[in-house]
Amino acid sequence: MFILGFRIGEDNQVKIILFSEISLDGKLTVGNCSSKELLESMSEKEIELIQQHRNKYDAILVGSETIKIDNPNLTCRLEHGVSPIRVILSSGLNFSFNENVFIDENRTVLVTSSNDEEKLKKITELNKEVLLVSATDLKDMRKIVCLLEDKLGIKSLIVEGGGSTNWSFAKYNLFDEIHLLQFPVLVGGKNTTSLVDGEGFQKIDLCVNYQFMKVEQYGTNLYLTFTKK
Structure with missing residues (x-):
């Protein structure tokens, strides 16, 4: 299904949270590899926490690199749980189309600027959806969130992206809350993906401020939550 055009507005009524698993120094991966190495230490309680969040929100959003590197399912596995709509940002649609989000029955929506007819046809053949926008x-x-609200009726969104995707939201101050599972390890590496990458804010008064809400301990890991001031 192809949907063209959307409201060009900055206002939206969508609740947006950033949910991520990070090291002590804010890294999402070990080296330039998948995040799965960090996630292997998660307990069943932590896995259930992630599933509860996915059951709670209308949609979950990631970038194309997360799909290609981690090949996640992005579903809710709780008994009687409801999987969120999976929203994937991709400029070039450079997928094998054998990734998990394409081969199961759950709803997947690609937001893309690609006009590659062969790839667009492949997506529709897989019963997945496309929202076509300009580069x-x-x-x-801000515009993408309005698009998701207007076209898909999304009122709550959980972002589980990599550093670049997370920055694309953070620079517009779009996160209402930040939820972090922090592992007690130091990863390091100037080229290792961090929670938020991109060009970053250049002055302290431009930075986005959050208020600490609570901390919970899950084994050796911490679950931290923050809300926008």
């Missing part, structure tokens, strides 16, 4: 609009998450 400029694909970089503006």
